[in-house]
Amino acid sequence: MIKRITLITASIALGCVATIGPVLTSLYVAHRDVERRDRVELHDLAEKATIRAEMVAYQVLAALADLNREPGMPCSPENLEQTARVIYNYRFVQDAGAYANGYYLCSPLLTGAEQGELGLPPPDYRGTDGYLLWFQRQSPLSDARKDILIGHDGHYVSIDPASFVDLIDPARRPIAVIHIPSGTLLAVSTGTDPDEMLRVWKNGDNAQSANWNYAVTRSPTQPLAVVVKSPRSSAAGDWPKLLAGWLTIGVAAGGVLGWLAYRRVSRQLSFVARLEWAIARRRIEVVYQPIMRLADGQCVGVEALVRWTQNGRVISPEVFVRVAEQNRLIEPLTDLVLEQTLAQLGPLLRANPSFYVSINVSCDDLGSRRFLDRLTASLAGTGIAPAQLRVEATERSFLNADTTRDVIAAFRAAGHPVYIDDFGTGYSSLSYLQSFRVDVLKIDKSFVDTIVQDAASSVVAPHIIAMAHELGVELVAEGVESAAQAAWLRDRGVQYAQGWYYAKAMSAAELTNWLASHRRACELDSAPVA
Structure with missing residues (x-):
């Protein structure tokens, strides 16, 4: 009797393991797959953000090159007309003009009274190639916004930092763009912790968090790095409902899916056989x-x-x-x-x-x-x-x-x-x-x-x-x-x-x-x- 009870208990236990084991295994595999998909999707977002940052940088360089080629004396009517055309042609450029000796000289957007009277402090970064950068420069055209100013050979271009991170992302995942030579944060999306993004960039692949996934990319053509993050997903957070669902619909779903899989595999094998025949008989x-x-x-x-x-x-x-x-x-x-x-x-x-x-x-x-x-x-x-x-x-x-x-x-x-x-x-x-x-x-x-x-x-x-x-x-x-x-x-x-x-x-x-x-x-x- 005891032996029979033991055998029944073992059978029940084995049946439970056989039933629950695959479900738990599936949940584990699903959880890992969700993490992998999150990383791939986040890396794709980082690549898109890098391309966007490169486009902004290329427009800045092209705009400065156009300004340096403009004819006429700086601030002459002809020069200001050409400068206005540069502002219009490059959609990421907010303002452009000339500067010298710590002052704005002129811009098509400044009034006559302001030209030559607005001070310009020393740049925050001087590049070896002659480019000057002001990372958080109060715009003379706005009391609320601080722009990035890039200067070269007496001409400047002003851009809104938000241009770097203005991507269409329904998930609204945080994005940051960093100027690599100076280690300065150029732009962050709304609601993003700048200190955290800088720390992640400095740690690179070693950045880890129990709640967040990070991706760090670097432009191959510009001195820019991009950091993006997204919350970690979990397929096992609601595992009791998932387990009940598996036990309730497992047999029915298995039968239906098995039949559909059989039909699909049959058609696929038939197509493969015809393709193999066409290749072997040179019908391609x-x-x-x-x-x-x-x-x-x-x-x-x-x-x-x-x-x-x-x-x-x-x-x-x-x-x-x-x-x-x-x-x-x-x-x-x-x-x-x-x-x-x-x-x-x-x-x-x-x-x-x-x-x-x-x-x-x-x-x-x-x-x-x-x-x-x-x-x-x-x-x-x-x-x-x-x-x-x-x-x-x-x-x-x-x-x-x-x-x-x-x-x-x-x-x-x-x-x-x-x-x-x-x-x-x-x-x-x-x-x-x-x-x-x-x-x-x-x-x-x-x-x-x-x-x-x-x-x-x-x-x-x-x-x-x-x-x-x-x-x-x-x-x-x-x-x-x-x-x-x-x-x-x-x-x-x-x-x-x-x-x-x-x-x-x-x-x-x-x-x-x-x-x-x-x-x-x-x-x-x-x-x-x-």
């Missing part, structure tokens, strides 16, 4: 979109793109390429693109040594030297130079930094230029551009679409262009659809472009005819008038 088509040199309108190369038509229906590359990545089919797909590209464009590449084709590679292709070895073997004896075969990688390919860095270096050492495709779309860390040596950045179409519009995202393309010029890499603008976009990009030093304004992606035969027609058109345009 490769098309080519011209890449144009903006300076003279010449076609210098093409990008190889994949197309798949099944039963008369076009399957989006965004769909089947992602499925290929998730099901170990991306390497044979990339090999197929290389094989067809060399077979179809080989004569064109050999006849035009300066012409090139770029091929998109995946994270897997950058995780080892496999594709590089395949590429090297495929080019052997063809008469095609390595520089005529270029590789394009997306930003997420750089997540495994150590391995990717070595493979990219190997591609470049073998003579294959490396491009970063869709640059800027993921708000990933810009600092990798200093540790990865690449040749070209491709500006994503979403940013090109806004360059001639008055849209919030229209400031991103100029930021990318300025960064590329500073880092010494070339640029290709994707998705150019109008002459106005092409002219805007050319005027700002973008070297190359591709898009429907020039030509859609086409087959190899269509490309050959298009190139011939394009050359004849260029020859006619450049022919002298009789």
Whole structure:
């Protein structure tokens, strides 16, 4: 009897453990997942805040450069008119003018009585490059606000500190921007403890709190650091209700979810099988979109793109390429693109040594030297130079930094230029551009679409262009659809472009005819008038 009771008790205990154990395990895993997601989301916010701070800094530098180039004597009517135009052109600039010997000399916004009579104390920071900074300068135009004043060569620009932290964030998480050389807090969002944010910046990755998550980033191009924080989340704070919910709906939900999962997996496996069949039987088509040199309108190369038509229906590359990545089919797909590209464009590449084709590679292709070895073997004896075969990688390919860095270096050492495709779309860390040596950045179409519009995202393309010029890499603008976009990009030093304004992606035969027609058109345009 005692043995039977013991056995029943053990069975009940085992049943309880079997029931409650997975629930508690799930709660623990959910809690850790929430923490991970919080950190990723907070890091993304820090990157966005860093980009915003860089944009403000670039506008300040550009405004001062314009002021230093203005004609006429300081404070002359012509000079003040040009200064007013600078204030209007740069939306982060609140005021601008001239100063000397501890006084404001003039500004389009100051009255005649104030000009030359308002004192200006010594700067709070003197840079080695001649820039002067006043961090908390009472604005002569307002009794309530203190601005940041930046001076150079007798000209000054005034900005509202809130410009640095004015981000759209529904969660209203605290943000701080710090001037690194002086260790001075430039700006904090409303309700933020400045001393805490400074302390977090000084401690860096060692900053910890039981109630808060922190993220600290540093601009790769400006002496600015950003600190953001958000409250720690917890999935287990209401665990009794969660436990009751699991016990009540576990069986029903498990049955429903199991059936849905079965249906989804069945469809996915069916799609994967069809994709594998299409790759094995060379039913994936490769098309080519011209890449144009903006300076003279010449076609210098093409990008190889994949197309798949099944039963008369076009399957989006965004769909089947992602499925290929998730099901170990991306390497044979990339090999197929290389094989067809060399077979179809080989004569064109050999006849035009300066012409090139770029091929998109995946994270897997950058995780080892496999594709590089395949590429090297495929080019052997063809008469095609390595520089005529270029590789394009997306930003997420750089997540495994150590391995990717070595493979990219190997591609470049073998003579294959490396491009970063869709640059800027993921708000990933810009600092990798200093540790990865690449040749070209491709500006994503979403940013090109806004360059001639008055849209919030229209400031991103100029930021990318300025960064590329500073880092010494070339640029290709994707998705150019109008002459106005092409002219805007050319005027700002973008070297190359591709898009429907020039030509859609086409087959190899269509490309050959298009190139011939394009050359004849260029020859006619450049022919002298009789």
